Amino acid sequence: xxxxxxxxxxxxxGVIKGLTVLSEGSIKAGRVFAGACAFLTAVLxxxxxxxxxxxxxxxxxxxxxWVLPFAGVLCSIALLPTAAPxxxxxxxxxxxxxxxxxxxxxxxxxxxxxxxxxxxxHVLLLEYVPFMALVTALFVIAGGIxxxxxxxASPLLNSAIMLAGTILxxxxxxTGAAMILIRPLIRVNKDRVHKVHxxxxxxxxxxxxxxxLTPLGDPPLFLGYLQGVKFFWPLKFLWLQTLLVAGIVLVxxxxxxxxxxAKEGGTETPPExxxxxxxxxxxxxxxxxxxxxxxxxxxxxxxxxxxxFGTEVSWASLAxxxxxxxxxxxxxxxxxxxxxKHNEFNWEPVLEVGKLFAAIFITxxxxxAILKAGPQGDFAPLFSLLGGTGTPxxxxxxxxxxxxxxxxxxxxxxxxxxxxxxxxxxxxxxPMAQTLAAISLGAVxxxxxxxxxxxxxxxxxxxxSHLGVRMPSFFGFxxxxxxxxxxxxxxxxxxxxx
Numbered sequence: 015x016x017x018x019x020x021x022x023x024x025x026x027x028g029v030i031k032g033l034t035v036l037s038e039g040s041i042k043a044g045r046v047f048a049g050a051c052a053f054l055t056a057v058l059x060x061x062x063x064x065x066x067x068x069x070x071x072x073x074x075x076x077x078x079x080w081v082l083p084f085a086g087v088l089c090s091i092a093l094l095p096t097a098a099p100x101x102x103x104x105x106x107x108x109x110x111x112x113x114x115x116x117x118x119x120x121x122x123x124x125x126x127x128x129x130x131x132x133x134x135x136h137v138l139l140l141e142y143v144p145f146m147a148l149v150t151a152l153f154v155i156a157g158g159i160x161x162x163x164x165x166x167a168s169p170l171l172n173s174a175i176m177l178a179g180t181i182l183x184x185x186x187x188x189t190g191a192a193m194i195l196i197r198p199l200i201r202v203n204k205d206r207v208h209k210v211h212x213x214x215x216x217x218x219x220x221x222x223x224x225x226x227l228t229p230l231g232d233p234p235l236f237l238g239y240l241q242g243v244k245f246f247w248p249l250k251f252l253w254l255q256t257l258l259v260a261g262i263v264l265v266x267x268x269x270x271x272x273x274x275x276a277k278e279g280g281t282e283t284p285p286e287x288x289x290x291x292x293x294x295x296x297x298x299x300x301x302x303x304x305x306x307x308x309x310x311x312x313x314x315x316x317x318x319x320x321x322x323f324g325t326e327v328s329w330a331s332l333a334x335x336x337x338x339x340x341x342x343x344x345x346x347x348x349x350x351x352x353x354x355k356h357n358e359f360n361w362e363p364v365l366e367v368g369k370l371f372a373a374i375f376i377t378x379x380x381x382x383a384i385l386k387a388g389p390q391g392d393f394a395p396l397f398s399l400l401g402g403t404g405t406p407x408x409x410x411x412x413x414x415x416x417x418x419x420x421x422x423x424x425x426x427x428x429x430x431x432x433x434x435x436x437x438x439x440x441x442x443x444x445p446m447a448q449t450l451a452a453i454s455l456g457a458v459x460x461x462x463x464x465x466x467x468x469x470x471x472x473x474x475x476x477x478x479s480h481l482g483v484r485m486p487s488f489f490g491f492x493x494x495x496x497x498x499x500x501x502x503x504x505x506x507x508x509x510x511x512x
Contacts (some may be wrong), residue, residue, distance in 0.1 A: 073387030080380035083117035092488030110373035135323045151338040156193030157359045158295040158349035169271040183224030184231035192470040208274035213478045215267040221470040222462035226256045234428035234457035242439030262502040295353035308337045363476035385430045408511040412452035416460030420467045428457040463495045
């Protein structure tokens with residue numbers, strides 16, 4: 015099947031080829047976001063904006079009306095693919111740019127160019143660039159690993175892949191595990207009539223729930239690690255809740271898949287066509303490990319910081335992003351082209367994530383600022399439910415962290431509630447361990463409630479759509495999550511947080 019797998023070409027040709035492929039994808043991925051950057055920078059320069067540090071936008075002075083552009087992004091993602099599919103698929107980058115400018119221009123007018131520039135650069139350097147560097151690296155490297163052979167499509171095999179991905183997610187990251195296994199899962203079920211539910215449950219388990227046991231699994235836990243939470247604390251204190259939820263969801267999937275499988279009359283591969291499983295593109299395995307090591311090493315603050323347009327960025331973070339780019343190029347150069355060909359690899363999923371999440375990261379600025387304002391902001395009624403640090407309401411911590419993480423970036427949401435609970439890692443790991451568990455599980459688990467709750471959700475959806483799986487709409491996906499996730503979340507609440 016892969017007889018055309020040959021050693022990579024000589025180094026010079028390979029490097030040129032890899033850089034060409036990378037440049038094509040990266041240029042496309044950055045086009046819309048670069049347009050927003052150029053527009054804002056031109057306005058700022060013409061207005062005499064300085065590069066000196068400026069005060070961030072004060073969340074206590076923001077009303078919820080400032081969240082309207084973010085709501086516009088969400089509504090566009092939710093409605094336009096169904097209401098105007100041709101327009102959306104051709105122009106979703108322009109839609110992202112429109113909503114970004116719908117926030118940037120008014121905020122620059124009201125709060126001044128310096129404050130706007132500070133917020134924009136902060137998002138660009140500390141959130142968007144690291145996010146896209148990591149997502150692109152994992153997408154490219156994992157996309158070069160081809161798992162081949164013939165498999166008997168069955169509920170048992172699908173469940174086994176789900177289980178393997180759920181376990182792998184805490185150690186290779188939810189994005190890494192998802193990128194390795196989503197294509198083999200779709201190939202196994204390519205002849206099935208009912209396969210949408212397979213991708214939906216894959217998002218539930220591999221892209222979210224499975225990442226709850228180490229700081230490598232999901233960004234919120236990595237932020238907790240940087241705040242002083244011990245590396246193995248999640249594994250020690252969250253394993254039982256994770257086992258319970260993952261077990262319920264996995265059993266639900268097996269039952270549902272078995273029902274669909276029985277209706278289809280079985281689609282097993284004929285014995286004479288079965289080939290032994292095999293893996294190609296193994297050069298990407300050490301590259302994937304290096305990605306994980308780079309992310310872990312970036313948690314060190316011992317190398318100092320550099321100021322870029324008033325925003326302090328650690329040298330460790332800059333080094334991590336540079337290493338991730340090098341590893342991406344290395345994967346493109348070293349991976350035999352047949353691996354990506356048989357994986358049906360293309361740049362569209364990561365381009366879609368890059369353009370849409372550019373708008374999300376920009377328009378989410380006021381929502382996060384209001385959250386950070388705590389009881390002094392317009393989200394004050396929510397914080398009044400938490401009960402303070404003396405007698406914390408862990409039910410409220412779990413559900414508020416989770417529900418906001420379903421629509422906002424779950425990493426800063428985690429940090430907001432971490433600080434609302436006192437912000438001292440020692441106390442939160444000790445007498446307030448249940449509160450920290452509620453915050454951690456809410457941020458990780460409930461990222462599965464929507465496509466935008468966690469980056470790999472949207473990427474898996476984009477890959478599945480490209481490979482011919484008709485994925486549910488934004489609200490359609492939420493119907494699935496409410497039906498199969500809310501009940502186990504309620505059970506966790508009753509058992510662990512009351």
